[in-house]
Amino acid sequence: MSPSQPFAIDSAYVIKGGTVVDATGSRQADVLVKKGRIAAVDKALDHKHVIDAAGCIVAPGLVDLHTHLREPGREEAETVESGSRAAALGGYTAVVAMPNTEPALDNAAAVRQVLDLGATALCDVRVAGAITVGRRGEQLAPLGEMAALGVRLFTDDGNGVQDSRLMRRALEYAGALGVTLAQHCEDEALASGGHMNEGAWSSRLGVPGIPAEAEELMVLRDIALSRLTGTPVHFLHLSTAGSVAMVGAAKAQGLRVTAEAAPHHFTLTDAECAGYDTVFKVNPPLRGEADVAAVRAALADGTIDAIATDHAPHALEAKEQPFDQAPPGMLGLETALALGLTELGLDHQRLLALLSWQPARIAGISGEHGGPIVEGASANLTVIDPAATWVVEPEHLASRSRNTPYAGRKLTGKVRHTILRGEPVVLDAEAQR
Amino acid sequence: MKHLLSVNDLGADGIEEVLRLTDSFVEVSARSIPKVPALRGKTIVWLFYEDSTRTRLSFETAAKRLSADTMNFSVSTSSVKKGESLRDTVETIEAMGIDALVVRHASAGVPWQISQWVDAAVVNAGDGWHEHPTQALLDCYTIRQRRQSLHGLRIAIVGDVKHSRVARSDVLAFTALGAEVTLVAPPTLLPPSLEGWPVDVTSDLDAVLPKADVVYLLRMQKERQHESLLPSLREYTALWGLTRDRARLLADDAIVMHPGPMNRGVEIAAEVADLPNAVITQQVANGVAVRMAVLYLLLGSGAELVA
Ligand SMILES: [Zn+2]
Numbered sequence: 001m002s003p004s005q006p007f008a009i010d011s012a013y014v015i016k017g018g019t020v021v022d023a024t025g026s027r028q029a030d031v032l033v034k035k036g037r038i039a040a041v042d043k044a045l046d047h048k049h050v051i052d053a054a055g056c057i058v059a060p061g062l063v064d065l066h067t068h069l070r071e072p073g074r075e076e077a078e079t080v081e082s083g084s085r086a087a088a089l090g091g092y093t094a095v096v097a098m099p100n101t102e103p104a105l106d107n108a109a110a111v112r113q114v115l116d117l118g119a120t121a122l123c124d125v126r127v128a129g130a131i132t133v134g135r136r137g138e139q140l141a142p143l144g145e146m147a148a149l150g151v152r153l154f155t156d157d158g159n160g161v162q163d164s165r166l167m168r169r170a171l172e173y174a175g176a177l178g179v180t181l182a183q184h185c186e187d188e189a190l191a192s193g194g195h196m197n198e199g200a201w202s203s204r205l206g207v208p209g210i211p212a213e214a215e216e217l218m219v220l221r222d223i224a225l226s227r228l229t230g231t232p233v234h235f236l237h238l239s240t241a242g243s244v245a246m247v248g249a250a251k252a253q254g255l256r257v258t259a260e261a262a263p264h265h266f267t268l269t270d271a272e273c274a275g276y277d278t279v280f281k282v283n284p285p286l287r288g289e290a291d292v293a294a295v296r297a298a299l300a301d302g303t304i305d306a307i308a309t310d311h312a313p314h315a316l317e318a319k320e321q322p323f324d325q326a327p328p329g330m331l332g333l334e335t336a337l338a339l340g341l342t343e344l345g346l347d348h349q350r351l352l353a354l355l356s357w358q359p360a361r362i363a364g365i366s367g368e369h370g371g372p373i374v375e376g377a378s379a380n381l382t383v384i385d386p387a388a389t390w391v392v393e394p395e396h397l398a399s400r401s402r403n404t405p406y407a408g409r410k411l412t413g414k415v416r417h418t419i420l421r422g423e424p425v426v427l428d429a430e431a432q433r
Numbered sequence: 434m435k436h437l438l439s440v441n442d443l444g445a446d447g448i449e450e451v452l453r454l455t456d457s458f459v460e461v462s463a464r465s466i467p468k469v470p471a472l473r474g475k476t477i478v479w480l481f482y483e484d485s486t487r488t489r490l491s492f493e494t495a496a497k498r499l500s501a502d503t504m505n506f507s508v509s510t511s512s513v514k515k516g517e518s519l520r521d522t523v524e525t526i527e528a529m530g531i532d533a534l535v536v537r538h539a540s541a542g543v544p545w546q547i548s549q550w551v552d553a554a555v556v557n558a559g560d561g562w563h564e565h566p567t568q569a570l571l572d573c574y575t576i577r578q579r580r581q582s583l584h585g586l587r588i589a590i591v592g593d594v595k596h597s598r599v600a601r602s603d604v605l606a607f608t609a610l611g612a613e614v615t616l617v618a619p620p621t622l623l624p625p626s627l628e629g630w631p632v633d634v635t636s637d638l639d640a641v642l643p644k645a646d647v648v649y650l651l652r653m654q655k656e657r658q659h660e661s662l663l664p665s666l667r668e669y670t671a672l673w674g675l676t677r678d679r680a681r682l683l684a685d686d687a688i689v690m691h692p693g694p695m696n697r698g699v700e701i702a703a704e705v706a707d708l709p710n711a712v713i714t715q716q717v718a719n720g721v722a723v724r725m726a727v728l729y730l731l732l733g734s735g736a737e738l739v740a
Contacts, residue, residue, distance in 0.1 A: 276542025
């Protein structure tokens with residue numbers, strides 16, 4: 001059965017008939033939710049309000065480490081509200097908003113503004129602060145002042161920190177605050193002027209390329225700096241076989257590095273750029289088949305810790321420019337889970353580890369998100385129908401933008417319900433507000 | 434064929450068809466009144482985002498000889514400067530009721546994007562480093578005037594292949610017609626990957642020249658020496674320029690080509706450009722007839738051609 005009216009936030013209900021999957025394992029159980037918390041997890045629980053989960057997975061809410069919400073500055077592309085709605089529909093109960101807004105989120109006031117906007121959003125909105133002032137890579141931003149507001153992740157994403165000495169200092173300073181620095185790995189001198197992966201396709205298409213080595217050089221450097229400073233580094237959106245191999249080797253040596261990969265880097269190759277459709281322009285760029293295979297293998301064997309969307313909305317007119325003038329980036333929040341289910345062939349617990357509890361740990365929000373579904377835990381949940389098939393239709397996405405590279409693609413697996421602190425923000429694949 | 438975006442849109446048969454039609458239009462061009470009514474009532478727009486007086490004049494002359502109406506969309510005075518998107522610009526032009534857009538743009542792929550947005554035929558008159566199909570067609574035609582066929586000919590393309598739309602289209606056209614193509618360049622001026630290119634590659638021009646049937650010199654842009662692609666133009670000339678001394682290595686009947694405009698004294702010595710082996714002015718002359726053939730193929734009904 002389906003509920004016919006929205007629930008009040010402090011009402012109680014039971015999520016019935018599903019298979020609970022979390023870090024502890026998988027079991028048939030109903031979940032009773034009361035006052036924003038999980039009140040019971042057991043077989044055959046009853047309540048007058050029922051959320052149907054028959055045939056579905058009941059999992060901790062998904063956590064996105066890499067979301068561009070575009071507010072402030074580019075509200076024509078996305079807002080905290082529209083982006084959070086897209087997130088909720090994609091099964092996310094928390095997202096980390098990237099700081100490359102206009103102006104950048106490089107101080108406490110700017111962070112607070114986004115946190116305030118996020119207070120009424122359809123998912124928990126956390127903020128990543130900038131490492132350097134204005135993301136210019138010249139001077140350390142007030143990391144401590146932002147950490148005091150709860151910021152746990154810092155990055156200049158959109159750019160990598162080019163200056164090795166500055167990055168070393170930032171890591172040393174971050175170590176004392178107990179926060180994690182996340183790097184957009186790109187050696188700008190080597191990547192300069194490039195608009196797609198450098199290789200056979202870029203050569204044929206006459207488009208200046210970005211070699212894999214532009215990413216790999218910074219991965220190599222930051223592994224070295226993590227070793228030097230003893231401070232963790234998180235690698236954003238790894239896209240190449242070489243990057244993945246270096247992260248695997250660093251982990252084997254016991255270094256505290258973590259890594260994420262974006263859905264487009266395990267589903268699409270640079271061959272997609274053959275028609276010069278700017279929807280396929282992204283940074284890091286779509287790579288070759290061997291890179292895609294390496295990213296998939298690294299997701300399966302645990303070298304990569306998280307699937308992160310790099311959800312990057314752009315207004316239509318911005319993308320309707322020549323390939324070398326259009327901005328890079330693609331939507332991701334509403335398709336990531338289904339792409340994982342459709343493409344990766346992982347068991348559900350392994351996939352959910354990549355989408356929920358492992359990114360929650362990296363984001364420093366394990367207390368609220370991604371934890372085991374047990375009595376007393378915060379009710380941040382997603383209910384997934386793993387067998388439902390659907391076709392991606394850009395015009396039906398909740399994002400303000402339409403730049404999905406998956407238009408027309410048939411996917412298996414759909415989010416049915418999303419519960420945020422006990423509030424069903426998505427019911428039967430419809431946002432409730 | 435709806436558009437001419439790439440040489441690949443034609444294939445070997447399509448190239449042959451254009452070259453056959455070009456023969457008829459060379460004949461038309463030689464008449465006292467070099468004009469046929471083949472495209473009367475058709476409207477062609479020149480959409481040149483990048484200056485190229487030579488290519489535009491060649492297309493313009495071709496269109497006039499076919500009796501087409503032409504309009505020039507002047508990019509510098511238009512709303513393009515006001516931040517209008519490429520798509521808006523193109524859709525505005527199409528709303529005026531046009532049959533073809535001839536597009537030149539500094540960015541690779543723009544003609545492909547435009548062809549997705551409009552119903553009119555799109556002709557690629559050069560897109561970034563990518564392609565320049567009518568140049569390749571006129572190059573094939575020019576070679577065929579000297580030799581019966583391109584089949585089995587050894588063609589050396591020399592110079593800045595990496596940044597050259599002419600080179601990309603020529604490789605496709607020459608190899609489609611059976612020529613053996615060798616690229617000769619310093620590695621910094623080659624595309625990063627030649628996977629899938631049916632060509633040989635060398636940096637040794639002296640080894641290639643004695644066996645070459647055709648030497649095709651690419652324009653060497655002066656900026657390249659500021660991008661650390663070359664130490665200097667002087668060194669480029671010393672190693673890859675067709676100097677007077679090097680030209681002596683050529684077979685007597687070898688053909689020397691260049692897409693223009695030439696940097697005399699850089700990629701080609703002034704005296705070499707004036708040798709009887711050089712067909713550079715024929716290339717320009719053939720450009721008009723080849724472009725007549727292309728426009729006719731895209732826009733003509735087939736009935737109006739009075740040859
Ligand atoms: Zn990034």
